[in-house]
Amino acid sequence: MSTEKKIRVGILGASGYTGADLVRLLVVHPNVEIALLTAERKAGLPISEVFPHLVGLDLPGLISINEIEWPAVELDVVFCALPHATSQEVIKGLLHATNHSLLDELIIETVGDQASAIKGDVKIVDLSADFRLRDTNTYAQWYGREHQATEIQKRAVYGLPEIYREQIKEADLVACPGCYPTAALLALVPLLKAGLISAEDIIIDAKSGVSGAGRSLKESNLFVEVAEAMHPYGVGHHRHMPEIEQELSVANGENVKISFTPHLVPMNRGELETIYVKLKDDETADSLKTTLMKQYADEQFVTVLDGSTMPATRMVRGSNNCVLNVFPDRIDGRAIVVAAIDNLVKGSSGQAIQNMNLMLGLDENTGLMQAPMFP
Amino acid sequence: MSTEKKIRVGILGASGYTGADLVRLLVVHPNVEIALLTAERKAGLPISEVFPHLVGLDLPGLISINEIEWPAVELDVVFCALPHATSQEVIKGLLHATNHSLLDELIIETVGDQASAIKGDVKIVDLSADFRLRDTNTYAQWYGREHQATEIQKRAVYGLPEIYREQIKEADLVACPGCYPTAALLALVPLLKAGLISAEDIIIDAKSGVSGAGRSLKESNLFVEVAEAMHPYGVGHHRHMPEIEQELSVANGENVKISFTPHLVPMNRGELETIYVKLKDDETADSLKTTLMKQYADEQFVTVLDGSTMPATRMVRGSNNCVLNVFPDRIDGRAIVVAAIDNLVKGSSGQAIQNMNLMLGLDENTGLMQAPMFP
Amino acid sequence: MSTEKKIRVGILGASGYTGADLVRLLVVHPNVEIALLTAERKAGLPISEVFPHLVGLDLPGLISINEIEWPAVELDVVFCALPHATSQEVIKGLLHATNHSLLDELIIETVGDQASAIKGDVKIVDLSADFRLRDTNTYAQWYGREHQATEIQKRAVYGLPEIYREQIKEADLVACPGCYPTAALLALVPLLKAGLISAEDIIIDAKSGVSGAGRSLKESNLFVEVAEAMHPYGVGHHRHMPEIEQELSVANGENVKISFTPHLVPMNRGELETIYVKLKDDETADSLKTTLMKQYADEQFVTVLDGSTMPATRMVRGSNNCVLNVFPDRIDGRAIVVAAIDNLVKGSSGQAIQNMNLMLGLDENTGLMQAPMFP
């Protein structure tokens, strides 16, 4: 379409569902060229053997991270879609700055390999949980291991553009929020900031499609175990809790503790959160809704629905949108906020691209204007 | 199997999913013979045209209620699986008692037909909402019409055997609870009675399979609208609310108002409720669980799960069981109670048969010992 | 993106699933502006009330066909996504040419309205079955009514670009193939043309997702009737039969009669055909495959898969692609051809846009380069 040079992007960890959705979105992004795909166990294969639906696309073959030829590959952006805990060391390598200046020169230490220095300004968008928690002690507590890149953590910006847009524009490392936090924070941060709801007793009942559990071979992910059934999991101790609390605490000005219960629903994609809140004095469901409507009036990816239209996951399937609404509760002094996103798009790969667009100075919605796919 | 005379049962409104599940369960009930099936719009057809899966079973053809030949049909039990609001008048006809004694003689007025008197002791199990609400004003308020059989309402027993077993044994009219109330009450009534939880801020987040919406031709029930998607509905004003509140208020000793939000999940059967409660002083998730375990130790259809096993709808598919568990919340002073049932069995037809067994003096579990069907 | 004038398109019958998918694809088409949406029963509503997932898009409101203000609406292209049998009269109105020349002037007779003349060259893409059958007697026989626009039928080009590309470029009326014919013809036409397979005993076992049945309120389309189940329908008399036979007969040079059995599968989208053929002497599955690979080497939307990779509907979900492969049969002298498409895209709306692109002289793939959506 355009004769200008394309932005060269690499996807580390391209064999998972998040990687697949990054590819789906990036192949129609007008400014981007996919220059690198890695996958450790599938290294050596064409991506169409791992994801047959990508047959016919002109994409690089899968290689191991160790096989990346730095700096010859000339990447402008790296998406890290690696498993939690492995991102840290890879990104540490990618971002190992020299003494002189932060990003003037990078020493790239590919994992288990010797270092090599490149000059550059590689932007990194991490889709794992590794750089989401500002307090690396909290990380250690919830993930059961010490954080391996605490100094880099300080440079990471939490990648929720609707809250941290300006910081993201300046960042070289963005930590994309988890899917559950994305929906929860879009619903709650403006309400807490405006002081409309109590920080006590925020109850988030979340429901997710199965792609959120990844492509790993676990009995609980088998079709027969999931289809025609549903159940909660991780009650009281899901790892997205501290992430939600971190950001709600910022919005609230002091610590917030939440109740958060995710459920597995027999569908591929989609995430819905039904959030039960206590109203501050004189506030109503209507006043909450008005605040959300003002907050998101100029946002392209967040829609507060009219009247009593129910947010539904089918409204956002395959798209980067979040739909919200607020309802009065039967109990006086309470309200119910409902948010729906596609866990793989606004909850992961789409938001990652939104962040990339901001980091590169592109229009924020470039390549993300897909309408939802319904049916 | 047995040479003794079978109990003759009729099902009014046999063409809905509730009717189908009554048939499924009653055809293997050792003491029962299905003697009558009605369906207004499908009158004249064999039931296998309405439900092809019932082909090959020896069942009476569908007739209109008006065509019932009282008293020749000699029914011992009538299951009313009619739409809400139509049950009232039909049951009023069935139960129109003489002045002399309550059930010594019945005048059967089939709807739109002339009256005929039979002597008898027909037991009626109503699966509609018509006789669940003790206060007929509450009924009028939630169902948008005056109750047409207020005097009969007084004779109706609320058919949750785990709470009203003794009253059900003596009843001639039992109003089976709704599916959502069944799960909610089994989880909450013992906790409120024992004073372990606050009656304030009880939040019930409920999820149901699509059969709960019935077989009516609504766009929202189409496969394409439901599959691969989920959403809440009836937020703040679902008709099962007053029913739950009625029974929780009895347990609590004073009025209870709840927050209740149902969601539609892409599965045929199954219902899960995630219930967020506030603990009274010194109570814990453990103390709640202990109370529930004691309460249900001798119950055949309610199981409190071990350890942190998550209740899941697949554990109860097709069976009359309810599975429960209690979890600590991350917020101090709160706990999460989770309950799962099959909405068509313990939430409807199975519970109706459990009630029938009690009314007739049979073993409560007769015909209801099916193991759940998984896969 | 571009300052050049956009092509103004109208969608007649925008409230069905085909209409929804046309909107999904057209809103990201760089050369197109959606200028008109009609829906008879929903006239007066915003499209987001009919399809909540389209909330937030800048789209015209739904009007009745009778309300179209010809010629002021200045349409360049009309997509007719109306029910079968209603397209005829609407398109007859749209295309009613004067005596002078074929399309120099059009008299637009909106249905039930008075005539008005416009000058124009409106291109019409019909997605109904109304203009697919060249022989209007065959139409009458299979659709149970006389064709109402037999003279216009002659001008219609059968819109399968891989076969009729050159004719489509010149056409003003294109009749888009049905979803089943699309997959069947892409698989079989090159094989019959090349004389590799017998025209006898072609057996097409077809499976489709539920969106193929449309959004109408039929019991058989309810979630509970379809989920966790499958069954054949229309055995021996499905209306797509004569359409497949028409085109196979052209390819074969003499009449072909096929065996065609569609099945309903519990999924929203996707269509798979397993086609059993007899090989001509000396032909093999390999020679068939070689022929298909040559035929489609330069086609952007048809891929013959490598090795024994199985065509699967998930490879084409949401995309305009068709995937094909050929397998040897255990019975000597036979082979199995398998084709998969998305019934709503290559089987309907995507192919319609591919046709529009050709009719307008645009690149054939404009707006259709979406990668499939998996998961």
Place this chain on the structure above:
Amino acid sequence: MSTEKKIRVGILGASGYTGADLVRLLVVHPNVEIALLTAERKAGLPISEVFPHLVGLDLPGLISINEIEWPAVELDVVFCALPHATSQEVIKGLLHATNHSLLDELIIETVGDQASAIKGDVKIVDLSADFRLRDTNTYAQWYGREHQATEIQKRAVYGLPEIYREQIKEADLVACPGCYPTAALLALVPLLKAGLISAEDIIIDAKSGVSGAGRSLKESNLFVEVAEAMHPYGVGHHRHMPEIEQELSVANGENVKISFTPHLVPMNRGELETIYVKLKDDETADSLKTTLMKQYADEQFVTVLDGSTMPATRMVRGSNNCVLNVFPDRIDGRAIVVAAIDNLVKGSSGQAIQNMNLMLGLDENTGLMQAPMFP
């Protein structure tokens, strides 16, 4: 219910879906007591940890086959639900007869353990493929290993009661048919035996729910890979082919080769076969149907449907039924036979119990009278 001694059954390999369905059916079988459950990798666990839906049932814990205490366990019947290829050696051990007489004394050699002799008449019902193929060379060819119990193969009876009822009654080892062969043979054997159809070009297009693939951790069985999708597999070389051919050849009197293509459908249970056949001279779809109706007039588990009612998997979900129908093809001289079963019941566990009933002289339908579960 009864005071008479229960039949003691053991299930070897109880941790798969077949094992689960055996338990579901046997717990309501009036004459049976489940006395033993084995599972190698899960030995030591209660079955409710492997199958949470079995919580609350009074069942023995899982042990390893090596831990079975022969003869103390006093089994009357053993169901082998072990993986293919492992059954052979286990059953060889179970059935190792002395020289004196066939079943007067058994030497039980549990796998990897020393031998011990018990006196007994244990009946064995094998649900694996190990004893289905009479020709052990054919077994070796299709299963890629030599058969380890060729002498025992001769004693095995093919467990399709509708064909081999009398032999099953006398057998001590019954090899239950595969799910695909069950449906295919019920449809075709009577037609071939009666000489109504050609043995040439029998084409079986089969569709199965995912439980047929077992509970093993394969990517292709993950929810996300299967849901909203379908595809064929094993085209031309599925292992059920030789089994179907073996029995069709018996019926035909000479060798039959079939075309057989299975497909994976996004549902838990259910199997549908659409079978395309050539009619012998003067035969019609009607004459085929008449023959099937006569053949199955007295069978309890096979129903030939009325008129043009389509067999559908939802008609047999959870039940031991097979539904059949025959349709004329559009091609003269051809017909289409459609059969539906539940792959886990009539296709596996239900049929195993039907065989057990016959072997023990019980009523054939004992414990198998469940109506199908719809919804």
